[in-house]
Amino acid sequence: MKLKLTIIVFSFLLTSAACSPVDAKILHEERSLYSQLIVKQIGNTVCLQFNVRSDQRNQSCIDPRRPKEMVFSYTRMSMASLLYVQQPQSILVIGLGGGTLPTAFHQLYPDAHIDTVEIDTAVVKVAEDFFGFRPAENLKVHTTDARVWTKRALMRDRRYDLIVLDAFNGEYIPEHLMTQEYLTETRQLLRPNGVLVANTFAQSDLYHSESATYASVFGSFINFRVPESANRVILVPGEMLTKDELLARADAMKGRLRPYSVPIKRYAQLIARQMDDKPDWRVNTRVLTDQFAPANLLQEQ
Amino acid sequence: MNLIIYLLAFTGGFVIMSMELLGGRVLAPYFGSSIYVWGSIITVFMMSLSLGYLIGGRWSVKQPNLLRYGSIFLGGALLMYPLVLFAEPTMQWIFTRVEDPRYGSLLASTILFMVPTIILGMISPYSVRLLVKSVEGSGQVAGRLYFVSTLGSALGTLFTSFYFVLHFEINSILIMLTLALLSMAIIAITCHYRGMGAEKT
Numbered sequence: 001m002k003l004k005l006t007i008i009v010f011s012f013l014l015t016s017a018a019c020s021p022v023d024a025k026i027l028h029e030e031r032s033l034y035s036q037l038i039v040k041q042i043g044n045t046v047c048l049q050f051n052v053r054s055d056q057r058n059q060s061c062i063d064p065r066r067p068k069e070m071v072f073s074y075t076r077m078s079m080a081s082l083l084y085v086q087q088p089q090s091i092l093v094i095g096l097g098g099g100t101l102p103t104a105f106h107q108l109y110p111d112a113h114i115d116t117v118e119i120d121t122a123v124v125k126v127a128e129d130f131f132g133f134r135p136a137e138n139l140k141v142h143t144t145d146a147r148v149w150t151k152r153a154l155m156r157d158r159r160y161d162l163i164v165l166d167a168f169n170g171e172y173i174p175e176h177l178m179t180q181e182y183l184t185e186t187r188q189l190l191r192p193n194g195v196l197v198a199n200t201f202a203q204s205d206l207y208h209s210e211s212a213t214y215a216s217v218f219g220s221f222i223n224f225r226v227p228e229s230a231n232r233v234i235l236v237p238g239e240m241l242t243k244d245e246l247l248a249r250a251d252a253m254k255g256r257l258r259p260y261s262v263p264i265k266r267y268a269q270l271i272a273r274q275m276d277d278k279p280d281w282r283v284n285t286r287v288l289t290d291q292f293a294p295a296n297l298l299q300e301q
Numbered sequence: 302m303n304l305i306i307y308l309l310a311f312t313g314g315f316v317i318m319s320m321e322l323l324g325g326r327v328l329a330p331y332f333g334s335s336i337y338v339w340g341s342i343i344t345v346f347m348m349s350l351s352l353g354y355l356i357g358g359r360w361s362v363k364q365p366n367l368l369r370y371g372s373i374f375l376g377g378a379l380l381m382y383p384l385v386l387f388a389e390p391t392m393q394w395i396f397t398r399v400e401d402p403r404y405g406s407l408l409a410s411t412i413l414f415m416v417p418t419i420i421l422g423m424i425s426p427y428s429v430r431l432l433v434k435s436v437e438g439s440g441q442v443a444g445r446l447y448f449v450s451t452l453g454s455a456l457g458t459l460f461t462s463f464y465f466v467l468h469f470e471i472n473s474i475l476i477m478l479t480l481a482l483l484s485m486a487i488i489a490i491t492c493h494y495r496g497m498g499a500e501k502t
Contacts, residue, residue, distance in 0.1 A: 145333025
């Protein structure tokens with residue numbers, strides 16, 4: 001009995017030692033108003049993690065030796081939106097994270113006006129301190145609730161060529177940012193032919209609810225997936241492009257996107273194949289609205 | 302009669318906390334769901350309840366009876382229902398005038414929730430008045446009453462956050478709460494006219 005217990009305890013210790021990343025070093029840890037922020041050095045990369053349980057979708061990573069390189073597939077996939085918008089003048093990014101996307105947009109389009117909305121001041125500070133994020137005259141960060149900001153932006157008649165929705169990286173989903181009303185307000189911020197890209201949930205009941213909600217606002221969209229990742233990215237193009245047009249645009253920008261390790265040519269081919277796909281979610285799923293928004297409960301189901 | 306009063310107090314507690322939880326959802330589209338939004342809601346509810354206790358206690362001094370008790374529930378129902386109709390335009394109005402979401406949410410919670418919560422706050426002291434028969438028993442009665450109404454609050458919180466929001470729209474839940482208050486009002490008023498509370502007057 002005692003021996004058995006010893007074996008169990010020993011093997012537990014052994015497995016936990018083997019599973020913990022030995023070369024992970026915590027650079028910074030803080031409990032902000034909205035989440036737990038952990039900045040870790042893992043091998044050569046520095047990662048921002050939003051809670052103790054780590055998976056891809058709650059992380060933002062950077063390799064300081066190659067700071068442009070996008071470590072995670074959903075970030076790279078979001079860059080596929082650039083196929084549908086040439087020379088954007090104005091870009092809106094909801095959710096800062098490590099600032100990877102806004103920084104890349106700023107480098108690619110130095111003349112574009114970029115607004116970033118992030119609710120957590122601690123995230124902004126971490127992005128600046130550890131991820132090389134540098135706000136500038138035309139790269140602004142607004143630390144406020146995205147829903148409130150969006151409503152104000154509408155009142156000020158702001159419009160964008162490209163909108164990136166990437167607000168969900170913590171444990172808790174802000175439910176008022178996943179409703180039909182919010183998406184409708186966001187759509188109103190788009191210029192004609194503007195493009196929206198959203199990093200969304202690929203698992204659980206929420207996949208169905210979220211897809212149905214996007215479909216209710218935007219009609220059809222491209223359910224962009226890549227074989228090497230479980231993520232899906234919702235792409236709402238302003239104009240549909242043919243396969244040849246997509247490939248031609250990919251060819252034209254693949255050189256500029258190479259430092260970010262975005263395989264834009266392959267993305268263009270995948271999108272050309274996926275753009276006419278039938279919905280793979282339950283189309284009769286109840287749409288999320290301000291009145292009905294149990295996103296966090298649905299995620300658990 | 303005592304059982305009826307406990308039932309009504311339980312329902313009052315249930316409705317108050319259910320409404321408070323929904324308050325966060327009502328305000329979120331205009332003011333976000335940040336900690337200050339909850340701060341606004343809780344502040345307004347606590348302020349209103351404290352005023353309600355004061356007013357309810359004062360009102361129970363003269364001629365306490367089930368008719369008046371029931372009319373508190375009727376008033377609560379009638380003043381809660383406008384939330385369904387006017388929350389949206391009210392918040393829109395505030396949103397365009399108050400830039401800071403902290404004061405915006407405080408003002409919105411005050412306008413939307415203060416009056417119905419004051420009315421519902423009157424229930425507890427009035428219930429104590431109806432239940433107390435002797436000075437010696439007053440503490441025990443008050444204790445039991447708090448037990449029942451706070452239990453109602455706990456269950457109102459639980460059911461709303463765990464189950465109601467998963468199946469119903471916010472407005473549907475508010476209508477159900479209004480109907481619950483209305484039925485309590487009807488029960489109390491009916492009992493009054495059947496003479497059940499007669500010895501209290």
